Each structure stands twice: as C-alpha cells, then as structure tokens.
Amino acid sequence: MARLLHLSDLHAVAVNMRASELLDSNALLRTAIDALSERLPAIGPIDAVLVTGDISDDGSADSYAIARAELSRLGLPIFVIPGNHDRRAALREAFADTTPMPDDGPLDWVADVAGTRIVGLDTLVEGQGGGKLRARSLDHLAQALAQSKDQSVVIALHHPPLRTGIRFMDAIGLENAEALEGILRRHGGPLRVLAGHVHGVYHAMLGGHPVVTAPSTCSAFAFDRRREAPVGFMLGPLGFAVLDTAPGGVWTACPLAMGDGPYGF
Numbered sequence: 001m002a003r004l005l006h007l008s009d010l011h012a013v014a015v016n017m018r019a020s021e022l023l024d025s026n027a028l029l030r031t032a033i034d035a036l037s038e039r040l041p042a043i044g045p046i047d048a049v050l051v052t053g054d055i056s057d058d059g060s061a062d063s064y065a066i067a068r069a070e071l072s073r074l075g076l077p078i079f080v081i082p083g084n085h086d087r088r089a090a091l092r093e094a095f096a097d098t099t100p101m102p103d104d105g106p107l108d109w110v111a112d113v114a115g116t117r118i119v120g121l122d123t124l125v126e127g128q129g130g131g132k133l134r135a136r137s138l139d140h141l142a143q144a145l146a147q148s149k150d151q152s153v154v155i156a157l158h159h160p161p162l163r164t165g166i167r168f169m170d171a172i173g174l175e176n177a178e179a180l181e182g183i184l185r186r187h188g189g190p191l192r193v194l195a196g197h198v199h200g201v202y203h204a205m206l207g208g209h210p211v212v213t214a215p216s217t218c219s220a221f222a223f224d225r226r227r228e229a230p231v232g233f234m235l236g237p238l239g240f241a242v243l244d245t246a247p248g249g250v251w252t253a254c255p256l257a258m259g260d261g262p263y264g265f
C-alpha cells in the first residue's frame with residue numbers, strides 16, 4: 001500500500017513575477033507547503049508526492065527551481081508530469097533526478113512506490129491549452145499495465161478524461177479520452193486515474209475505473225456551467241489531496257484553509 005500526497009497546478013513563476021499578472025503563486029505555494037508540513041503528521045506517513053502538472057505557470061527555469069525547492073521541504077520523493085503551462089526541457093532539467101523521466105520525447109514514466117505502480121503520462125501539446133495522449137504514451141501505458149501483475153495502479157496525467165461542464169475548461173480538455181478508455185477497459189486490476197488542470201475536485205468513471213482531479217494550490221474555477229459564465233479564475237478554495245492505494249483506501253481532497261476548531265460535540 002502506498003500513501004501519496006496529490007498536489008496539482010502550482011503555477012510557480014519566475015522571481016518577482018505573478019501568474020496572470022495578479023497571483024503571487026510562489027507565495028501561495030510556500031504557504032501551502034508550510035501548511036502541509038504542519039498537517040502531514042496528522043495524516044500519517046506519506047510515501048511520495050505526486051504533482052499532476054502545471055508545476056510552472058511560465059515555463060521558466062527559475063519557476064522550476066522555486067517549485068523544486070518548495071516541494072523538497074516536504075522531504076519526500078517527488079514525481080511530476082507536465083501540464084499545459086509547463087515546458088518539457090525545463091521541467092526535465094529540474095526534476096529528472098527525482099522522477100524517472102526519459103531523456104527525450106514525452107515525459108512518460110513508471111515508478112513502483114511501496115508496492116503501487118504509478119504511471120505518469122504526458123498530455124502536453126506545447127503552446128496550446130488542450131492536451132492529448134500520443135500513440136507512444138498510450139503504448140507506454142498499455143505496457144506498464146500488462147506488467148503490473150496484481151499491483152494497485154495509479155495513472156497520473158494533467159488533462160482529466162472527464163467534462164466538468166465549465167465551458168472554457170472543457171474547451172481545453174483531453175482530446176482523445178476514448179483512446180485511454182479503451183486501454184483502461186481491458187485492465188481488470190485496481191486502478192485509479194489522478195489528474196489536475198481543472199483546479200477543483202471532480203470525479204468520473206472511465207473504462208470501469210475512477211478518475212479524480214485535485215484542487216490547485218493557487219487558484220480555482222467557479223462551478224458555473226452557463227454559456228455566459230465569465231472566463232477567469234477565483235482566489236480559492238485551494239487544496240491538496242491524499243490517496244491510500246490499499247483496497248478500500250480513500251482518495252480525499254482537503255482544503256488548505258480550515259475553519260476554527262475542533263469544538264466538542
């Protein structure tokens with residue numbers, strides 16, 4: 001059984017810059033790591049931290065150095081996959097020593113952590129918001145699943161294979177979720193898909209397996225499905241998620257800011 005800390009969409013920026021010219025995402029990341037450091041003892045020992053993309057907002061080397069330094073404060077193995085804001089070369093440069101990435105091509109990888117097989121899939125199409133899974137990534141997944149025996153499997157990708165109903169996010173979703181579904185449907189063992197991108201908590205099923213998305217550490221999107229919904233981000237709620245991969249284990253999303261308490265019943 002593995003216990004994973006699932007973070008997403010950090011959107012780190014170069015020094016003194018702000019995401020979308022407004023958001024001090026580096027300070028928000030620092031605050032999030034401070035809060036996590038305080039709360040992890042209550043959650044229990046964690047085997048690794050898994051970040052489902054948009055580690056950087058601007059793709060700069062500085063932003064990756066900042067994100068890496070903040071994440072390292074948790075003292076855990078770090079696994080990352082790229083999101084639409086990331087740049088492969090800079091991401092690889094900053095994280096290749098902790099995530100088993102290939103030297104070139106899509107940043108697909110597989111890692112066995114405490115008996116659980118984690119498969120990282122690269123959906124990034126540099127220069128565009130939407131994502132897709134290339135044939136090479138799908139082959140990588142099929143092979144990783146075929147060799148997984150009876151292990152629990154976690155698939156991590158940035159663009160979730162689900163539709164939130166938020167129009168401006170669905171417009172930049174995963175192009176070929178059906179290709180992923182075909183592979184998942186053939187896999188009978190325990191498997192979960194973890195994603196990010198939508199800066200909020202969503203759950204769906206794909207090929208008989210659950211798909212969940214984690215909140216972001218820096219911003220959120222209103223659950224507004226109207227055609228005229230304003231396009232933009234909210235300053236919260238912010239959060240993180242935790243997954244226990246044991247049979248019957250939960251994936252749960254936690255807000256970073258808690259209310260006061262606990263008060264007696």
Ligand SMILES: [Fe+2]
Nearest residue numbers: 009054083197
């Ligand atoms: Fe994002």
